[in-house]
Amino acid sequence: MQHSFFENPELYFKNDIPTGKIVWKSPSNIALVKYWGKRPVQLPMNPSVSFTLNNSVTETAVEYSPAKKGLNVTFYFEGKRNVSFEEKTKKFFENITNIFPFLNQLEFTIHSKNSFPHSAGIASSASGMSALALALCSIENDHFGTLNNENDFFRKASYVARLGSGSAARSVYGGVVIWGETSAVPGNSDLYGIPVTGNVHKDFLNYHDTILLVDSGQKKVSSRVGHSLMENNPYAKTRFKQASENSVKILDILKSGDKEDFIKIVESEALTLHAMMMTSNPYYLLMKPGTLNIIENIFEFRNETGIPLCFTLDAGPNVHLLYPDENSESVNNFINDRLKPYLSQNGFIKDNVGNGPERLI
Ligand code: PMV
Numbered sequence: 001m002q003h004s005f006f007e008n009p010e011l012y013f014k015n016d017i018p019t020g021k022i023v024w025k026s027p028s029n030i031a032l033v034k035y036w037g038k039r040p041v042q043l044p045m046n047p048s049v050s051f052t053l054n055n056s057v058t059e060t061a062v063e064y065s066p067a068k069k070g071l072n073v074t075f076y077f078e079g080k081r082n083v084s085f086e087e088k089t090k091k092f093f094e095n096i097t098n099i100f101p102f103l104n105q106l107e108f109t110i111h112s113k114n115s116f117p118h119s120a121g122i123a124s125s126a127s128g129m130s131a132l133a134l135a136l137c138s139i140e141n142d143h144f145g146t147l148n149n150e151n152d153f154f155r156k157a158s159y160v161a162r163l164g165s166g167s168a169a170r171s172v173y174g175g176v177v178i179w180g181e182t183s184a185v186p187g188n189s190d191l192y193g194i195p196v197t198g199n200v201h202k203d204f205l206n207y208h209d210t211i212l213l214v215d216s217g218q219k220k221v222s223s224r225v226g227h228s229l230m231e232n233n234p235y236a237k238t239r240f241k242q243a244s245e246n247s248v249k250i251l252d253i254l255k256s257g258d259k260e261d262f263i264k265i266v267e268s269e270a271l272t273l274h275a276m277m278m279t280s281n282p283y284y285l286l287m288k289p290g291t292l293n294i295i296e297n298i299f300e301f302r303n304e305t306g307i308p309l310c311f312t313l314d315a316g317p318n319v320h321l322l323y324p325d326e327n328s329e330s331v332n333n334f335i336n337d338r339l340k341p342y343l344s345q346n347g348f349i350k351d352n353v354g355n356g357p358e359r360l361i
Contacts, residue, residue: 054354174356
């Protein structure tokens with residue numbers, strides 16, 4: 001599918017301009033193979049593969065009515081007016097009027113809230129941008145009927161979410177999602193994510209992700225800056241090749257159910273992401289002492305018990321613990337007995353692989 005599918009110049013109101021309200025709840029996701037490095041416009045340098053989460057969600061209500069003075073946005077985050085989100089959303093909408101020409105005819109009041117604590121240091125761009133993209137696709141379909149086909153609807157939502165935040169392209173589907181071109185998966189694209197859950201062993205679809213909040217501070221480096229650092233990273237080319245290969249490998253592993261091979265790729269991907277930040281100019285160290293202590297403890301726990309618990313990291317110090325459902329009691333005890341000293345006051349968030357977004361209104 002090409003760009004032209006997503007840009008329909010006919011999508012504007014020819015007669016009455018409507019009023020309405022749409023609410024979507026959309027989850028965050030955790031990358032198993034990481035997207036780090038992009039090219040214009042918001043296209044990935046390598047494919048990435050993720051688990052969609054279940055409990056870490058953004059709920060976004062979009063109210064729209066005829067614009068009095070052109071496209072306008074009023075944004076409330078967790079009940080309070082948020083000027084920064086307002087400006088970002090308005091700019092985002094202005095940038096996608098070629099995709100949704102009707103945006104120019106409307107003004108919006110948006111209420112958005114996250115299920116996870118705002119200061120927890122969890123990236124909310126994937127859940128937030130996917131919820132917003134889904135709402136815009138719902139406006140399109142409710143009034144123009146152009147996205148009645150479910151595949152078309154979610155593909156366009158993924159395409160639009162990607163323009164807001166790359167990783168958000170993967171949040172419009174449940175289970176396991178790949179975003180980015182690779183010859184190994186027919187129909188995939190740099191433009192949008194596609195679900196691959198049908199080819200995943202049930203053990204992985206029941207995986208848990210317990211997010212250990214090591215540090216709740218502001219992000220040290222924005223992902224925009226992080227991605228741009230890859231442009232001059234001396235190891236970038238090798239990294240992009242490795243990630244492409246790992247995307248193919250992880251899909252095979254997810255199919256086979258091989259938890260040992262899963263660990264090898266997932267942990268290596270996390271450490272490589274951080275290695276990229278350490279070898280950038282300027283360089284960044286995004287782990288905290290607590291992060292390393294937790295990782296050491298995971299290695300020990302795995303050696304002692306044989307339980308296939310592994311970790312992954314985002315571009316920050318928090319640790320995602322990934323493990324099978326059958327081991328959840330042992331892992332809970334491990335967290336309580338050995339990891340508590342390294343956690344911030346926010347503690348941890350219990351999550352698991354989820355079914356994807358849901359329209360509420
Ligand atoms: O979606 P962005 O631009 O915030 O980038 C996210 C990048 C990582 O979270 C570090 C990795 C990924 O693939 O989600």
